Amino acid sequence: xxxxxxxTQGIAAGWSVRDASTLSADAVLETEVAIVGSGAGGGMAAxxxxxxxxxxLMIEEGALYTAADFKDMDEWRGFSTLYQEGAGRMTAxxxxxxxxxxxxxGSTTVNWTTSLRTPDxxxxxxxxxxxxxxxxxxxxxxxxxxxxxxxxxxxxxMEPNRNNALLRDGCARLxxxxxxxxxxxxGCWNLGYCGLGCPTNAKQSMLVTTIPQALxxxxxxxxxxxxxxxxxxxxxxxxxxxxxLGKDARTPTGVTLxxxxxxxxxxxxxxxxxxLLLRSRAPDPRGLIGRRTCIxxxxxxxxxxxxxxxxxxGAPQSIYSDHFLWPAQGLGYKLEVPPLQPxxxxxxxGSHGERLSLDMRQLDHAQVCIALMRDGFDxxxxxxxxxxxxxxxxxxxxxxxxxxxxxxxxxxxxxxxxQFAAGARSVRPVHLDGHDYRSWDEARRAIAFLPMRAQRAxxxxxxxxxxxxxxxxxxxxxxDSRGRHHEIENLSIFDGSMFPTSIGANPQLSIYAFxxxxxxxxxxxxxxxxxxxxxxxGVSAARxxxxxxxxxxx
Amino acid sequence: MTxxxxxxxxxxxxxxxxxxxxxxxxxxxxxxxxxxxxxxAAPPASGYRWLSTEDLALxxxxxxxxxxxxxxxxxSIRDEALRRIDAALAALxxxxxxxxxxLLDLLHWPVFRHLACxxxxxxxxxxxxxxxxxxxxxxxxxxELFNAGYRGLAKLAQLGWWSQRASWDAxxxxxxxxxxxxxxxx
Numbered sequence: 001x002x003x004x005x006x007x008t009q010g011i012a013a014g015w016s017v018r019d020a021s022t023l024s025a026d027a028v029l030e031t032e033v034a035i036v037g038s039g040a041g042g043g044m045a046a047x048x049x050x051x052x053x054x055x056x057l058m059i060e061e062g063a064l065y066t067a068a069d070f071k072d073m074d075e076w077r078g079f080s081t082l083y084q085e086g087a088g089r090m091t092a093x094x095x096x097x098x099x100x101x102x103x104x105x106g107s108t109t110v111n112w113t114t115s116l117r118t119p120d121x122x123x124x125x126x127x128x129x130x131x132x133x134x135x136x137x138x139x140x141x142x143x144x145x146x147x148x149x150x151x152x153x154x155x156x157x158m159e160p161n162r163n164n165a166l167l168r169d170g171c172a173r174l175x176x177x178x179x180x181x182x183x184x185x186x187g188c189w190n191l192g193y194c195g196l197g198c199p200t201n202a203k204q205s206m207l208v209t210t211i212p213q214a215l216x217x218x219x220x221x222x223x224x225x226x227x228x229x230x231x232x233x234x235x236x237x238x239x240x241x242x243x244x245l246g247k248d249a250r251t252p253t254g255v256t257l258x259x260x261x262x263x264x265x266x267x268x269x270x271x272x273x274x275x276l277l278l279r280s281r282a283p284d285p286r287g288l289i290g291r292r293t294c295i296x297x298x299x300x301x302x303x304x305x306x307x308x309x310x311x312x313x314g315a316p317q318s319i320y321s322d323h324f325l326w327p328a329q330g331l332g333y334k335l336e337v338p339p340l341q342p343x344x345x346x347x348x349x350g351s352h353g354e355r356l357s358l359d360m361r362q363l364d365h366a367q368v369c370i371a372l373m374r375d376g377f378d379x380x381x382x383x384x385x386x387x388x389x390x391x392x393x394x395x396x397x398x399x400x401x402x403x404x405x406x407x408x409x410x411x412x413x414x415x416x417x418x419q420f421a422a423g424a425r426s427v428r429p430v431h432l433d434g435h436d437y438r439s440w441d442e443a444r445r446a447i448a449f450l451p452m453r454a455q456r457a458x459x460x461x462x463x464x465x466x467x468x469x470x471x472x473x474x475x476x477x478x479x480d481s482r483g484r485h486h487e488i489e490n491l492s493i494f495d496g497s498m499f500p501t502s503i504g505a506n507p508q509l510s511i512y513a514f515x516x517x518x519x520x521x522x523x524x525x526x527x528x529x530x531x532x533x534x535x536x537x538g539v540s541a542a543r544x545x546x547x548x549x550x551x552x553x554x
Numbered sequence: 555m556t557x558x559x560x561x562x563x564x565x566x567x568x569x570x571x572x573x574x575x576x577x578x579x580x581x582x583x584x585x586x587x588x589x590x591x592x593x594x595a596a597p598p599a600s601g602y603r604w605l606s607t608e609d610l611a612l613x614x615x616x617x618x619x620x621x622x623x624x625x626x627x628x629x630s631i632r633d634e635a636l637r638r639i640d641a642a643l644a645a646l647x648x649x650x651x652x653x654x655x656x657l658l659d660l661l662h663w664p665v666f667r668h669l670a671c672x673x674x675x676x677x678x679x680x681x682x683x684x685x686x687x688x689x690x691x692x693x694x695x696x697x698e699l700f701n702a703g704y705r706g707l708a709k710l711a712q713l714g715w716w717s718q719r720a721s722w723d724a725x726x727x728x729x730x731x732x733x734x735x736x737x738x739x740x
Contacts, residue, residue, distance in 0.1 A: 003738060071738040073730035076638060076717035086645030094653070094702050191734050199738050250645070312727060342727050346712035352689050357622030360716070360725040393647050432693060432701065455701035 003200055005066035006212050015215040017064065020225035020244035023255045031057035031220070032526070034240055034261035036227040036276065038062075039106020040511040041495035042267035043206025044147070045519040046214035049265075052523035056219040057259060058211070059242055061226040061272075062103035063249045066207070070197035075343040078196025082110050084271075091384070092395040095454035096297060097347075099462040100269060102249075103197075104223055105207030107269070108508060111462070112194045112316040112339065113183040113203055115153040116505035117144045118513070121326060125377060130471030130500040133481040140513055147512040151204040152186040155179075161192065161314025163337050166305070166367050168319045170422030171335075176323035181336075183315065184508070192313045192339055224249050225257065227268065228392075230280040236490040237264045263490045263526060267515075270464035270497040274386040275394035277468070283487040288478050289468060290386035294376035294502035295398060295461035299408045300338070301415030302348055303367045303424035304436070310364055311340030317506075324414055325374060325504055331381055331407030333371040334504065335414065340366055348430050350458060368430075369419060371411030373404060376466065376501030381407075383501070386467050400459075405452035408459075412450065416443040430458045463507050468493045469500040470514075476500070483518035492522055603644040604651075605636065608662045611678040613639055613711065619685040620711035624724035635714030642713055657703055670700070 011017050032055040035042045042058060049056050065081060079087035082103045089098040101107035123140065126132040147153070160168060160180075171178035188202040201208045215221060228241040244255035266273045274290035282289065316339035325332040338344065340363065348368060349359040375381040384398030416427040417440055426436040427443050433450050437443035450456075470493075471477040474486050483498060485491040494515040496507050503510050596606035605613070617635055618625045643654060660666045667673045671688045673680045692704035715721050722729055729735070 002740075071735075073735070074719075076713075079717075080638075080641055080645065085647055085650065086642050088642055088646050088650065090650060092649065094650075094706070189734060191731060193730060199734075313731060342716040342721060342725050343713060345725075346716040347709055352620045352693070352708050352711075353622040353686050355622065356620065356712070357624035357724065360624060363725040363727055389649050391648055393649070395647075395649060453698070455698045455705065 003067045003071070005068040006201065006208055007064065007066045008068070010212060010215055016218070016220040017215065018220060018222045019064070020222055020242070020255070020257070021246050021249075021253060023244050023253070023257070026256050026258075028258045028260060029057060029220075029222075030260045031055050032261060033057070033263045033265060034059065034259045035265040035267055035494075036240070037106060037267035037269060037272070037495060038104050038206060038211060038221070038223075039101060039267060039269060039495065040108050040206060040508050041515045042106065042265070043108065043210040043214075044512050044515040045265050045267060045494045045522075046219055047210035048516060048519040049523050049526075050214040050217035050219050052527045054523065054526060056214060057261070058214070058219060058221045059225045059227055059240075059259070060104050060106075060221065060223045061245060061249065062101075062106075062223065064104040064221075064223045065109070065197060067197070067199055067201050070193075070199040073191065073193040073196055073199060075196060075341050078110070078193075079343065082197055091398045093397070093454065095400060096295065096398055096459040096461055098271075098295075098396065098464070099460065100271065100464060103207075104211065104221065105205045107462075108203075108205035109197055109207050110195050111205075111506075111508060113185055114317045114320070114336070114506040115148070115151070115182045115184045115509040116320075118510040119322075119325070119504045122501070122504050126471065126500050130469060130476055131473040132471040132500065135481060135514075140517070143513040143517045144509065147509060147516055148182070151184040151209060151512065153182050153184045153204075153509065155182045156315055156318040158190055158315070158318075160318040161190075161311065161316075162309045163311035163314070163340060163367050164317065164319040166303075166309065166422040167321065167335065167337055167369060167418060170418035170420075171321050171323065173421040174418060176321055176418065178319055178321040178323070181318050181320055183318070188315065190314050192316055192341075194316055195339055222257075226252070227276055228256075228279070230264065230276065230282060230491075232280070232282070232488070236488045237261075240264060261490075263492065263522070265519075265522075266468075266491070266493045266497075267495040269495055270467050270499075271386055271394045271396055273493060273495055273497045274467035275388050275392070278386070278388045279392040284478070285487070286475060288476070291467065292376060292383040292469065292500070293386050293396060293398070293467045293497075294383040294463075294465045294499070295396075296334075296372040296463040296465070296502050297375060297398070297400070297404060297408070298370050298372050298460040298462070299411055299457055300348060300368055300370045300430035300460070301412060301419060302428045302430055303369070303419035303422075304362055304365050304426050304428075305367055305423060306365070306425050308364050309340075309367045311337070311367060312342075312363070321418075324371075324410070330410070331403055332374045332504070333407055333411045333414075334374070335411075335418070336370050336372065336506075338368055338370055340368055348458070350430060350432060350434070367419065367422070367424065369415040370460075371408070371415060372463070373407050373411070374502055374504040375404065378403075383466055400454055408457060409447065409450065409452055412447045413444060416440060416447060432456045432458075463496070463502070465496045465499040465502050465507060468497040470498040471500060482521045483514070484522075492518065494518060598640075602636075602640045605640045605643065608677075609658055610636055611676070612658065612661060613714070615677040615680060615685055616707055616711045617714055619682060619689055620708050621715045624721065625715060626720065631715070631718060631720055634718060635711075638717060639710045639714045642710060654706065657706065
């Protein structure tokens with residue numbers, strides 16, 4: 001059964017999809033709106049802006065890969081082609097591994113489909129501390145609902161795979177709260193390879209939903225194209241310089257494109273958007289750009305079970321617990337699980353030599369919990385900083401503070417406790433000093449003394465947030481509550497960099513909902529005469545697109 | 555600088571004595587050596603984008619040491635592992651590439667190899683037990699620099715092997731569900 005990769009037919013039908021690696025001459029591209037980036041923010045914005053009749057150019061530095069490329073479900077292919085730095089990105093000090101997408105569809109092409117609304121306390125904090133306007137839970141509810149409908153987001157109805165079920169069972173035995181994760185899928189085959197590109201188009205990523213819809217409406221998608229710098233005049237952004245990249249999607253070919261647009265939307269993610277602004281020397285009177293970057297630092301705990309777990313198969317994330325997300329004191333964290341395929345697991349075991357060979361033989365009996373720290377809500381965990389190196393390439397500094405280490409240690413404890421409650425034979429904190437503890441009591445005593453230091457604890461992030469915070473308080477925020485830049489009239493920021501702190505939930509649905517709201521407002525302001533129809537156009541288009549059949553759009 | 559006799563008698567105590575100051579002295583010496591042209595940045599080996607001939611010897615020695623008995627030590631698998639390590643390094647951002655280059659240059663530098671890794675022979679001829687001991691020492695070290703080096707080298711060697719289908723038997727990984735592979739590729 002061949003899966004329609006959507007793009008082959010679309011391109012044959014005349015979609016404007018251009019591979020910058022094939023260009024041989026410099027050119028000037030004119031458009032009404034230029035969108036930099038094709039992930040959650042760029043994709044959602046493209047659908048809404050094109051629905052309003054705007055002419056849109058989307059610029060993506062990564063390559064265009066489709067379901068046809070994903071059907072091998074191979075870790076090497078996925079990591080080396082779909083992630084920033086071939087999945088080797090790290091914080092500047094090398095202490096945190098950074099998983100971030102880099103392809104058409106951005107991180108939505110590789111995420112694990114978890115689709116949670118922004119928690120109410122987070123929205124309340126943003127309103128209070130950053131004067132974020134019109135963003136109460138009630139204000140956003142219709143936007144969440146709209147995006148959930150557009151992207152097939154619903155609690156996972158099938159039985160969780162065992163890796164997730166064990167988190168559920170452990171929580172249930174301890175009386176901890178847990179919930180089923182809503183996923184953005186339609187007709188999911190429950191395979192488990194979301195992180196390597198969905199081979200069946202079931203995942204409702206931007207790659208298969210909003211971007212095709214925008215292309216049907218005449219958008220141009222330019223991939224293998226890196227946004228180099230914005231150029232400013234008295235009236236705001238005057239142009240955007242774009243470098244064409246070669247077939248490897250890394251090496252510039254020497255061809256330079258100049259993009260001229262009425263309005264510019266940055267949606268390159270919370271590392272690359274601030275870096276682009278810094279590289280461009282964008283107005284930043286208070287030095288806010290790239291500051292307070294939050295990452296939901298993640299630690300992990302490995303359990304071995306007598307019965308097979310087979311954590312490499314089945315929907316990777318279907319259960320979570322927020323039991324520890326909002327503690328009365330200290331840093332809160334969310335509990336989830338990752339998919340357990342060999343490459344990821346070889347790193348999680350944290351061993352080498354004979355030990356690693358033995359560890360890997362237990363892959364099918366392993367269960368792994370992860371804890372995501374809710375950073376950025378107080379001075380003790382105020383996030384990191386994106387800066388640029390001499391070549392203008394982004395670097396992320398992320399200081400690991402005492403408050404963070406305290407949260408990470410409590411998370412090691414919680415994860416061990418829940419894993420033993422679920423029946424684990426042994427639990428090993430994913431930490432160079434972690435061992436296979438045989439009981440909760442033994443684990444508790446050992447974890448209390450684990451040295452909480454960079455490079456000893458294995459840390460990850462897949463959630464990049466902040467750097468261009470959103471709110472009306474100009475002393476703390478780069479953009480206003482509608483995503484418009486406070487200083488630059490024709491510039492909007494529609495991606496994870498808009499969040500004033502971390503979210504306390506996997507970011508994609510927060511990005512979709514805020515961008516749906518803010519892009520609709522932008523469309524209204526750019527198309528005053530056409531605005532009567534824009535409010536509903538995106539939604540009705542969304543319904544038709546669900547089946548993937550309709551090609552023409554008014 | 556430590557006399558050769560002490561190097562030959564390298565042990566854990568000597569390694570610990572090297573300490574933070576000693577490590578940074580070595581790093582500084584290495585940098586000076588580089589600046590003085592004593593250690594020239596070798597070009598990528600033929601057919602590779604990033605790894606030099608010396609790097610290839612180093613990773614060829616690390617692949618079995620990191621992956622243990624599961625490593626099959628077959629030429630075709632080693633070549634594919636090296637190709638993947640090469641691609642992974644070429645994909646890194648400039649600063650990460652620079653730092654990796656510095657680490658590898660240090661590892662190639664005989665003085666550092668002796669003092670910080672405890673290896674008297676070059677990587678291509680170093681006994682497996684010595685390489686295993688080096689990995690364990692860097693893993694157990696109280697110095698973040700060595701822990702980071704251990705993690706970086708281990709991660710690359712792990713990627714080189716466990717990303718290959720030939721490794722699946724060794725980790726009892728059945729691969730993607732056969733029915734789905736058949737359906738998608740049919």
